[in-house]
Amino acid sequence: MKRIFISLFILATFLWAKNIAYSDEVISLYLNQNDTKVIGRLLPTNAFEILKDQNDKVYIKINGYLNPKSPSVIYFNNSQRIIVAAFSKNTKLNFSYIKKGKNGKWDQVSLKIWADKKDFAKDNKKMLKRAKELFTNNCGICHTLHSEKEFNANAWPSVFRSMVNRTGIDKKDQWLIIEYLQKNAKDFKTK
Known part of the structure; x- marks a missing residue:
């Protein structure tokens, strides 16, 4: 019985584990899976979560910070211009707000978007x-x-x-x- 419980626990952990990845090159981003028009770029060394793997694209989640004065850029932290991803200025992005910034700090956001599939790394x-x-x-x-x-x-x-x-x-x-x-x-x- 104990072995079954341990096996189930390991399986559940594996199934619920986040698929975090990194790239050492700039990755093109798209609003939809079948789009050919690039609307943004994900910069190297930044973590992202792979949510879905479909043919030549992956559906990913990017977390970072949004400066209200630059709504087309996701930054690494809430006060420095270290870019995680940048998008065309006229692109309508559907950010999920995690936490509103206070006292001049930027908003913490999450974005789900399609990206080109590459040979990603598990760490940077x-x-x-x-x-x-x-x-x-x-x-x-x-x-x-x-x-x-x-x-x-x-x-x-x-x-x-x-x-x-x-x-x-x-x-x-x-x-x-x-x-x-x-x-x-x-x-x-x-x-």
Whole structure:
């Protein structure tokens, strides 16, 4: 009897476990499963939950924060411009509000949306390690390598973009490195 109970418990845990995934590349987002028009992009290293897997697309849930002044962007936390996903400005998105922001903090939201299916990872450790290696091996060629903690999270994207054309970093890896730098910045705040 005890074995049956344990087996049922393990099965229930498996069935109810969230299917959290990460990508090391930018992922195209769509309002509907059969759409071909891209309406947004999910940036690398950010967690999302796979709700449904259908052919070449997955139905996912993205959690993050929405600045009322930028309603087409989901951010990583409630006060910094670390982008999780960005959408076309005229796209009508159906956000589920988890918690309204107070005292200047942004609203915590959830969004269910379709995405291109890729080879997703179960965590972001390897991709962050690769981002660090790309940064270290390419961004100290012309000058002394900047420390990840040298700039704040909101400054890193423009600092990186001002110098990336002088490096050998592939365009497909640029957002991976920006996300790495922002999530290791001197003022980075976890959720």
